[in-house]
Amino acid sequence: MTKCLILSMEEWAEKKNKKKIVVEKINLKIGEFTCVEPISLINTFNAAVLGSWLDSSEITIETIPFEGKCSKCNKLYFPKKENGYKSPCCNFNLEEIISGRELKIASIDFKEK
């Protein structure tokens, strides 16, 4: 995942001429229903970019809640594993996921040298 993030940053920087910019913040949106542990992503990113053009950049992560929609009554709810991800309103299985699968670079804050 860290490799994918760095590749995406490299691709973005190619369009900007990376020698002329300093990336200050990489703002991510990470859903709760993904295989990404935010603190691990930050730590591995920091280790991977040491000494590179991204060395001084900081990762910020906005966690996107895991939200489902009850297929019986259409109410939105926050699925919990303790409840088998079922809807608390009708005790229905998790069918539709509204949010929580995001793995996004939302924005990049940078300065021109």
Added chain:
Amino acid sequence: MHLPISDKIELNILHHNSHQAEKNKVKFNNYNLLCLNIMSSPGAGKTRLLEITLEDLSKKFHTAVLEGDMTTNLDAARLEKLNIPVVPITTGRACHLDANMVSGGLKLLEKKINPDLLDILLVENVGNLVCPAEFEIGEHFKVALLSITEGEDKPLKYPIMFREADLILITKVDLLPHLNFDINELKSNIASTNPKADVIEISSITKSGFDLWQNWICKMILKFKNN
């Protein structure tokens, strides 16, 4: 130094992988080749499943395997004994196959056989219930195995793997009489995580369930070829 600029890009972190996965899928479609991504934890029985499956399947369909493994070619060597084209993909320290690795594997396969002659490509992923679920490889369907020795709670603990799967094979069911295992609880946990998945109980010892699994593959091949 200028004032900071915020570039709102809203870009999927995995877009490189997704892009390559799409390219792989186009290639599979052009070859009229159905691709299944077989995933599970280590030791759930993926390779044994393929050994038994391929004995029959390779009589009906032209089949090949991409065999993902972290450090050895042991599983690939087992499958090569079945006289089908097998390409090992050693991932090194990576705990999953990604679309680039599969693209590389496909290029090696193309040197062994013309993929136009194949009907089905089985990709055995690296044993892991976490990362393979997030990385598309261009497959048409995902198959997840869960052995009963792993416990009833695994679909809840590793929900993304079981949510993403089109078919879940419950393996090692011959051990049921010897274990304190509630298969109905497991099925209920699978249904709550992924109510749309097909579920088949299977045993590589008694061979029970293999007819259903083979029928499922045949159904998917027909569905794919008719699309």
